[in-house]
Amino acid sequence: xxxxxxxxxxxxxxxxxxxxxxxxxxxxxxxxxxxxxxxxxxxxxxxxxxxxxxxxxxxxxxxxxxxxxxxxxxxxxxxxxxxxxxxxxxxxxxxxxxxxxxxxxxxxxxxxxxxxxxxxxxxxxxxxxxxxxxxxxxxxxx
Numbered sequence: 001x002x003x004x005x006x007x008x009x010x011x012x013x014x015x016x017x018x019x020x021x022x023x024x025x026x027x028x029x030x031x032x033x034x035x036x037x038x039x040x041x042x043x044x045x046x047x048x049x050x051x052x053x054x055x056x057x058x059x060x061x062x063x064x065x066x067x068x069x070x071x072x073x074x075x076x077x078x079x080x081x082x083x084x085x086x087x088x089x090x091x092x093x094x095x096x097x098x099x100x101x102x103x104x105x106x107x108x109x110x111x112x113x114x115x116x117x118x119x120x121x122x123x124x125x126x127x128x129x130x131x132x133x134x135x136x137x138x139x140x141x142x
Contacts, residue, residue, distance in 0.1 A: 007105040010098055019096045028087070031076040038075040045071060049119040059126035068123045085131045 010016050032038055045067045052064065059065075066080065072088055073080045103117030 003105050003108050007102065007109065010102045010105070013098070016098050016102065019099055028076065031078075033075060033077060035075075038071055041071040041075075042068075045123075046116055046119045049122050050114045053114045053118050053122050059122045059129060061126060061130045065123060065126045065130060069127065082131065085127060089128060089131060 029035075045064060048067075049064050069080045069085055069088065073084055078084055099117070100121075103115055103121070106115050106117065107113075
């Protein structure tokens with residue numbers, strides 16, 4: 001029950017809520033023209049990533065990552081490029097310890113079921129590796 005209490009505390013933490021929003025909408029969210037369309041597209045992408053996570057496939061460049069970046073680029077009226085991929089990492093909160101703790105606790109409570117957080121983390125790791133930026137450098141400007 002301690003895990004549940006800690007999870008509940010994280011869920012109501014206003015700073016955690018802000019970090020999760022930044023994680024999802026990423027860099028320059030004010031440029032997103034249709035947040036609802038991006039949300040739907042991300043949901044579709046994540047449904048394709050969940051089986052990869054469940055099978056233990058390591059994060060990698062490929063269709064899922066290209067779709068993830070393409071969704072963010074298209075939502076902002078931009079094109080996928082190496083520079084755009086780096087910009088998606090700038091200021092990202094994926095490395096925030098609270099987010100990882102939240103999903104670790106969720107996994108502990110729900111078992112082996114793949115969470116949205118684990119699928120999203122898979123995409124983040126693939127993005128970071130494809131841009132040659134580590135999680136530690138993702139929060140610093142290029």
